[in-house]
Amino acid sequence: MIAVMDEPDLNLLIALDVLLAQGSVTGAARKMGLSASAMSRTLTRLRKATGDPLLVRAGRSLVLTPRAISLRAQVEGLVQGARTVLAPQPGTIDPASIERTFTIRGSEGFVAMFAAPLVARIAAVAPLVRLRFAPKPEKDAEPLRVGEIDLEIGVVGAYAPELRQRLLFRDRFVGAVRSGHPLLSGPITPARYAACRHVVASRRGVFTGPVDAALGALGLRRETMVVVPGFSDALRIARQSDLIALVPGSCFRAEDAALVGLSTFPLPVPTPEITISALWHPRMEADPAHRWLRETVIALCRHQDTDRSPPLVE
Secondary structure, eight states, X not given: OOOOOOOOOTHHHHHHHHHHHHXXXXXXXXXXXXXXXXXXHHXXXXXXXXXXOOEEEETTEEEEOHHHHHHHXXXXXXXXXXXXXXXXXXXXXXXXXXXXXXXEEOOHHHHHHHHHHHHHHHHHHOTTOEEXXXXXXXXXXXXXXXXXXXXXXXXXXXXXXXXXXXXXXXEOEEEEEETTOGGXXXXXXXXXXXXXXXXXXXXXXXXXXXXXXXXXXXXXXXXXXXXXSSHHHHHHHHHTSSOEEEEEGGGOOTTOGGGTTEEEEEOSSOOOOEEEEEEEOGGGTTOHHHHHHHHHHHHHHHHHHHHOOOOBOO
């Protein structure tokens, strides 16, 4: 039969650390706010636990045994390490000291608009940080729960309620057409908009959405000819045809070469506002490096959102 050893009382480590530092039962008792008799009883327990007298009398004072002297630095390190483990993490961190790979999952549009400036900003202040942008085939909180994803960019309502969130920006859908498109020759009314042919982006491959519901309320129906996986695909088709693309306004930045030859216009029917947020799991809430990452992403997105001025055709 295997004997089960009693677990050591780790509280004795703190008393041992003080006793070895003070070299005195009276001084250790005063340091710990205990009576001399209580500290003496603790020393007895320590002697039993270590198998060594630790402090022995030499005249009118006590001196450390060789074993006690050899333990002093080790015990001090253990106690200090325990205090560090049990103390709150610092609220700030030097970005240059972060050596870590972060995985961010966002839509194709988010990566197209924000990846390059985010990489530039992080490289300037945190050269040891690496970024991985993961594809977003579906809305699923499990990768955040298990740590496969550090930060998710998306619409809050589609995710698990326990996730933390911060607003990045608000967006609306706009129409996009090639320069010289016949629709731009006059007022863009619901009837003229619906009479054109359309290309839409949908990861699920659906042909209809909120725009179709708004047109239906007016007794109108648009003809969607093409469904593609991403907004950039829809924009490429619109630039080379007479099809109208439906994309978020955030897809447009005046300096993007890929958007040359395209114009946008406000939709002639009301559609819901899109709220884009950063989401993360609660277990990462207090992590200083993760806090730095998400604050960097939030600041960048809000700055870019303020500066963005897509060429709208009124």
